[in-house]
Amino acid sequence: MKHTYRTKGTCSTQIEFDLNGDIVSNVEFTGGCNGNLQGISSLVDGLTVEQIESKLKGIRCGFKPTSCPDQLAVAVKEAYDSENA
Template sequence: MSKEFSFPNSGTCSKQTNFVLNDDHTIESMEVIGGCNGNLKGICSIVRGMKAEQVIERFEDVKCGFRSTSCPDQIAKNLKKALAEMN
């Protein structure tokens, strides 16, 4: 089984993260709305098939310039929310 999630992003150029998580926490698909199109398409391609926990570990607390967050950090935060909802 898999479940679809959609969360707003905060403090970044990207506005929203949409993704599907499988029961074993692997990322089936991901799409980030807004932001740096090519970079985010690449990130979404890389994380496909990875465990959410691995992505969180790698992306959490990454900063974008002077901002206190980044698109990868928002992905990590949104994956954490999804895992909390699944448990």
């Protein structure tokens, strides 16, 4: 299922991704550091929600309390929880 998440506190403004069970694919960020976010999208393609959370949750960008990778971890967890509620 396709999901869209509006980020909070980052340069990117939105994340879109597919969630099939607990597998994440087709991650696309809007805004932010294009090259870095393409790299993150490629690296997480095919990973589970749990794997993404364990690798990316809590990463900070400078003095910000979050980052684009952290927001991705939040987004996939929220989507997974809403699909399995």
